[in-house]
Amino acid sequence: MAELSVQDLHLAYGDNPILKGVSMDLNRGEVVSLLGPSGSGKTTLLRAVAGLEAPNRGTISIGAKKVFDGAGAVDIPAEARNLGLVFQSYALWPHKTVSDNVAFGLKLRKVASGEIDSRVKKALSELSLGHLGARFPHQLSGGQQQRVAIARALVYNPPVILMDEPLSNLDAKLREEARAWLRTLILEMQLSALVVTHDQGEAMAMSDRILLLNNGVIEQQGTPQDMYNTPRTLFAADFMGSNNRLEGRIEEVRGGDAKLVGEGWTLWGRKAESARQGEKGTGMIRLERVRLAGGPGDNVLQPELATSMFLGDKWEHIFHLGNTTLRAHGPEALAKGRQWLEIPRADFWVF
Amino acid sequence: MAALAPSPDHAPQGALAGLFSWRSLTILLTAAAVLGPLSLIIYQSLLSAPFFEANKSVGVDAYRFIFADSDFWKAALNSVLIATGMVVIAVPLGGLLAFIMERTNLPFKRWLEPFILVPSFVSPMVLSFGYVVAAGPVGFYTVWAQDLFGVAPWGIYSILAMTIIAGLTHVPNVYIYASSALKNLGSDVEEAARSAGASPFRVAVSVSLPLIMPSLLFSAVLIFFLGFELFGLPLVLGDPEGILVLSTYLYKLTNKLGTPSYHLMAAVAICIVAITFPLVLIQRRLLVGARKYATIKGKAGRMRELPLGPWAWIAFALILGFVFVTVVVPLSGIALRAFVSSWGFGVKLSEVWTLDGFREVWNEPTHKRAILNTVLIGTVGGALTVACYTAIGFATHRRNDGWSRFIDYLVLVPRAVPGLLAGLAFLWVFLFFPPLTPLRTTIFSMWLAYSVVWLAYGMRLISSSLMQVSPELEEAGRSVGASRGLISRSITLPLIRSGLIGSWLLVFMIFEREYSTGVYLLAPGTEVIGAELVSLWQGGAIDIVAALALINIVLVGIGLAIALRFGVKLRD
Numbered sequence: 001m002a003e004l005s006v007q008d009l010h011l012a013y014g015d016n017p018i019l020k021g022v023s024m025d026l027n028r029g030e031v032v033s034l035l036g037p038s039g040s041g042k043t044t045l046l047r048a049v050a051g052l053e054a055p056n057r058g059t060i061s062i063g064a065k066k067v068f069d070g071a072g073a074v075d076i077p078a079e080a081r082n083l084g085l086v087f088q089s090y091a092l093w094p095h096k097t098v099s100d101n102v103a104f105g106l107k108l109r110k111v112a113s114g115e116i117d118s119r120v121k122k123a124l125s126e127l128s129l130g131h132l133g134a135r136f137p138h139q140l141s142g143g144q145q146q147r148v149a150i151a152r153a154l155v156y157n158p159p160v161i162l163m164d165e166p167l168s169n170l171d172a173k174l175r176e177e178a179r180a181w182l183r184t185l186i187l188e189m190q191l192s193a194l195v196v197t198h199d200q201g202e203a204m205a206m207s208d209r210i211l212l213l214n215n216g217v218i219e220q221q222g223t224p225q226d227m228y229n230t231p232r233t234l235f236a237a238d239f240m241g242s243n244n245r246l247e248g249r250i251e252e253v254r255g256g257d258a259k260l261v262g263e264g265w266t267l268w269g270r271k272a273e274s275a276r277q278g279e280k281g282t283g284m285i286r287l288e289r290v291r292l293a294g295g296p297g298d299n300v301l302q303p304e305l306a307t308s309m310f311l312g313d314k315w316e317h318i319f320h321l322g323n324t325t326l327r328a329h330g331p332e333a334l335a336k337g338r339q340w341l342e343i344p345r346a347d348f349w350v351f
Numbered sequence: 352m353a354a355l356a357p358s359p360d361h362a363p364q365g366a367l368a369g370l371f372s373w374r375s376l377t378i379l380l381t382a383a384a385v386l387g388p389l390s391l392i393i394y395q396s397l398l399s400a401p402f403f404e405a406n407k408s409v410g411v412d413a414y415r416f417i418f419a420d421s422d423f424w425k426a427a428l429n430s431v432l433i434a435t436g437m438v439v440i441a442v443p444l445g446g447l448l449a450f451i452m453e454r455t456n457l458p459f460k461r462w463l464e465p466f467i468l469v470p471s472f473v474s475p476m477v478l479s480f481g482y483v484v485a486a487g488p489v490g491f492y493t494v495w496a497q498d499l500f501g502v503a504p505w506g507i508y509s510i511l512a513m514t515i516i517a518g519l520t521h522v523p524n525v526y527i528y529a530s531s532a533l534k535n536l537g538s539d540v541e542e543a544a545r546s547a548g549a550s551p552f553r554v555a556v557s558v559s560l561p562l563i564m565p566s567l568l569f570s571a572v573l574i575f576f577l578g579f580e581l582f583g584l585p586l587v588l589g590d591p592e593g594i595l596v597l598s599t600y601l602y603k604l605t606n607k608l609g610t611p612s613y614h615l616m617a618a619v620a621i622c623i624v625a626i627t628f629p630l631v632l633i634q635r636r637l638l639v640g641a642r643k644y645a646t647i648k649g650k651a652g653r654m655r656e657l658p659l660g661p662w663a664w665i666a667f668a669l670i671l672g673f674v675f676v677t678v679v680v681p682l683s684g685i686a687l688r689a690f691v692s693s694w695g696f697g698v699k700l701s702e703v704w705t706l707d708g709f710r711e712v713w714n715e716p717t718h719k720r721a722i723l724n725t726v727l728i729g730t731v732g733g734a735l736t737v738a739c740y741t742a743i744g745f746a747t748h749r750r751n752d753g754w755s756r757f758i759d760y761l762v763l764v765p766r767a768v769p770g771l772l773a774g775l776a777f778l779w780v781f782l783f784f785p786p787l788t789p790l791r792t793t794i795f796s797m798w799l800a801y802s803v804v805w806l807a808y809g810m811r812l813i814s815s816s817l818m819q820v821s822p823e824l825e826e827a828g829r830s831v832g833a834s835r836g837l838i839s840r841s842i843t844l845p846l847i848r849s850g851l852i853g854s855w856l857l858v859f860m861i862f863e864r865e866y867s868t869g870v871y872l873l874a875p876g877t878e879v880i881g882a883e884l885v886s887l888w889q890g891g892a893i894d895i896v897a898a899l900a901l902i903n904i905v906l907v908g909i910g911l912a913i914a915l916r917f918g919v920k921l922r923d
Contacts, residue, residue, distance in 0.1 A: 052542050077658070078545040085546035091539035095561045104557070105547035152547070 084153030434578025440518025445525025485684025816850030
């Protein structure tokens, strides 16, 4: 049974539509990421679920309870939805100590004060904040503030926890640690979480399922592996991962494969639904799937090496093929001049 | 030795030197205009007689005299009582109104806001007079209430009534600070509380109001301070019962002793400043503290207003009630009184209707000149004042040196000197500083005093405009090779133009409203409506006072209408 269910949600600011019919489910113990570029409506969707935005149409249910119904005029206010919300800015109350911040939700639920104390202590120690209860938010580091915000949202055991870009206010190094930590925490505590992020790496690492939003609609949804390995649209393919992009014309379609022809090159790849013979097409391959080949062969190009960059664990090579730029990874520096590059058929998508 | 002090760069020396002297000239003139009159008061307070008399000696006789006068202590106690009462009334009400207007879905609230601010734009002298003719013993509302209910259960000539009226008419001062603090408060902290399960009321009590506490504290100090400045209200409402506060005690000293007792007035003035100046410094500290608090705020953004539900009616009634008592009652009283020849029990409005008040104003050159001067000092004078403030603003803009800090504190000084005292000090300056004496009977004397009295207010307007110019825009100008002066003229000034025009309108309204600064500067040639009202009220010319007060309201109203039409922010 879905803990959270959104059906055909529409939302507009005046004449400007933000959500154009979004449907999604979140099951118990599942982490779902809302991924998309800025302006795709992912934060608006999260806020609508929280009751902080007013949708125009559609329904939102939490468990068996309908909290919003555009038709039936049901609109449970934010404070009665019993959700945990973690803000991008953390939104810790600066005039309350860490303990008071965490305790506030329990106080509002009329929990006995002795129990409040023990539950706050437990929540803080679970998030390794046990010794910081008496501090004020501005006396904490960014990472600690983030954990307080999470403790505050978890302490009253909401059925669903909503997180708006929970990691974006941390610096790069801390973010990677926090990502692993957050994933572990969510699994251990068996939380149902809806997480907004614009970072595909973060989405893949943290979630069981990804909803990719584009321009107010869901472009594709699936497991991280599905999303990465079998994107259905050019947008989905382009948004997940770093890619090489080749523009050409689809000259032949044979079964599930398509032949893409550009200026001085021809490549076979897997045909996407939208690809039509005789029309313009875009080929795409993940950077890491491009192989440096020793010589000519099937689906092999011969571009000119422009430059090589040392990245530490590997080299990144940049090639020119006519007007197209291609990038590939390799274990060592390459000699100047033309190189052989293999574009494996199975990893090359033609849209 | 020359090698030890190499020229740091090869910028055009002439331009730099010129700018430097322009800047020092501005700072010097400002310092003279602010500190000159103040030091004259201090000097005078330490003499045993007016400073123009021959047989004077230096000492603390003046202080000894007033400290021995029981009326002085009574007046001081009254001032403390009234100021405290004003804080008790104005701060909670102002905070509540601000929360309702900023955070809830009250209907028509954008339309109501200007009315809440009106009491801060009408001269306190005019408002007090309005209360006398509307709710005094034979005021319009008193008579109507007697006719309708047989009883009018209020009196306005008591300390309590004065405190309530002063408290209510100072609500806008609190409202302005509380609502701008609420505006800057990120809505995410409130949304976090709502997601945690807090009702709108709980959000206000547990999160919003505690977070704007620094601003409320700041306005509490401000109101307390303004309580010591009160002059028009205790002059009009305290007089019938002989209730004095410090400012009216000072004003009445001359009557009491029959001779110009400048040394005693100066001593009282110093006592008032000794109370107000620390309050101004506390305010400054609190304001800095409030800004620090604001930096911890979350992301300010779009938020759903808190639904009031059935509470909307109570909130609506509260605001309408406030507007009725502080705006409708006094202003309608004046408007009616200006068109009748007399009023009292058993008088019918239709029988006493007249335009005589306005005819008298029109036939008396003094009053006509007062109107003309008031308009001129607001328009032309206001423009000049804004130009001066802008020059001072540029002298400190993006410079963090000793001179800037000096100016920062300097502009606070006039804030601590109530208009009545400042006017007195300027009178002495014009009388006894020979180069300025010929200007004594021109409107220039009035303009100078007004500009110095409102220096702190004006500088806040100017510097908030200047601060909105991103430093990168000016740095970009410098990196392409423009000098400071050129950047100010060709980049900064054009960018703050609309802010300056807005400041001009606000200064216009302030100058139309001003009355106490002119009380001692009033002379043939320097008449302005505000000061004329004080002098005519003392003479008992009610009809003319009503007509002039109405004209004054109309002038302020025109300024307010233009400001609203062009979307000038009525507060910073």
